[in-house]
Amino acid sequence: KNQVEQSPQSLIILEGKNCTLQCNYTVSPFSNLRWYKQDTGRGPVSLTIMTFSENTKSNGRYTATLDADTKQSSLHITASQLSDSASYICVVKGQAGTALIFGKGTTLSVSS
Amino acid sequence: GAGVSQSPSNKVTEKGKDVELRCDPISGHTALYWYRQSLGQGLEFLIYFQGNSAPDKSGLPSDRFSAERTGGSVSTLTIQRTQQEDSAVYLCASSSEVGLGNTEAFFGQGTRLTVV
Numbered sequence: 001k002n003q004v005e006q007s008p009q010s011l012i013i014l015e016g017k018n019c020t021l022q023c024n025y026t027v028s029p030f031s032n033l034r035w036y037k038q039d040t041g042r043g044p045v046s047l048t049i050m051t052f053s054e055n056t057k058s059n060g061r062y063t064a065t066l067d068a069d070t071k072q073s074s075l076h077i078t079a080s081q082l083s084d085s086a087s088y089i090c091v092v093k094g095q096a097g098t099a100l101i102f103g104k105g106t107t108l109s110v111s112s
Numbered sequence: 113g114a115g116v117s118q119s120p121s122n123k124v125t126e127k128g129k130d131v132e133l134r135c136d137p138i139s140g141h142t143a144l145y146w147y148r149q150s151l152g153q154g155l156e157f158l159i160y161f162q163g164n165s166a167p168d169k170s171g172l173p174s175d176r177f178s179a180e181r182t183g184g185s186v187s188t189l190t191i192q193r194t195q196q197e198d199s200a201v202y203l204c205a206s207s208s209e210v211g212l213g214n215t216e217a218f219f220g221q222g223t224r225l226t227v228v
Contacts, residue, residue: 034217043116043203043219044155089155091217099145099168100205100217104154 002027004092004103012109017080021106023073023090034091035064035075038105044089047075080110114138116220118204124226125194133189133223137206144187145205145217146179155203161187194227201225 004025013019025033032051036044048057048064050073056065061078077084090103117136125131137144146158157171161181172178176194181187191198201224207217 043205043221045219046216049216097162097165099157099160099171102147102155102157 002092002094002101004090004101006088006090006103006106008106009104010107010109012111013080015080015082015110015112018076018078019080019108021075021077021088021090021108023075023103025071025073025090025092025101025103027071027092027094027101029095030068030071031093031095033064033066033073034093034100035062035073036089036091038087038089040086047088077108080108082110082112084108085110116204116206116218118202118220118223120223121221122224122226124228127196127227128193130190130192131194131225133191133202133225135187135189135204135206135220137185137187137204138218139185141206141208141218142184143207143217144181145207146187146189147203147205148200149203149222150200158189158202191225194225196227199225199227 007022034049035047037047038044047059047062050057050066052068063076066073087105087107089105092101119134142163144161147155149155159179160168176192179189201222203222205217205219208215
């Protein structure tokens with residue numbers, strides 16, 4: 001069964017610290033992997049999208065990595081800010097013409 | 113429009129009533145998704161439309177749920193005989209999904225449905 005698992009479920013860090021969120025997936029075949037940020041009460045917004053040939057992609061303080069062999073991805077947030085408090089969702093797309101598969105997300109809380 | 117538009121933004125309905133939720137995708141996007149998100153939970157896939165292909169309805173939780181996409185654009189999600197467990201935020205997303213589908217999916221702000 002195609003699944004996307006994220007860890008940790010929730011995380012609390014101090015402002016200015018770094019953190020790494022994990023995503024493991026079993027989706028096969030695989031087209032791409034995306035990380036989304038969802039603020040409370042809002043729709044998800046894309047941070048990065050990576051195909052199987054890409055190992056890393058950055059978007060400002062967000063850096064995503066992908067190991068298509070082990071089917072693992074991580075999202076690293078550098079120098080966290082209060083505005084980073086949100087749910088971070090790992091999303092995998094299988095073959096063309098199939099729906100996106102969402103993980104349950106990691107809830108990040110950044111405190112001052 | 114500039115983004116995915118959903119209406120209404122909020123809907124309160126009595127148990128047993130039918131509701132219709134509307135999604136206007138980004139113009140030209142061939143793929144359209146419906147998801148729902150219960151309080152504090154992840155996104156649950158409901159249905160996926162891609163071009164003229166038969167929709168993937170595998171996520172619809174019961175036969176009370178149905179969706180249409182007219183003319184390859186606007187989509188309506190209908191919930192018949194609503195139950196309290198249907199209360200959730202219903203999110204719509206669209207994407208151009210050319211080729212392998214390595215394209216962005218954009219989400220609307222959602223419709224918050226409350227069944228009382």
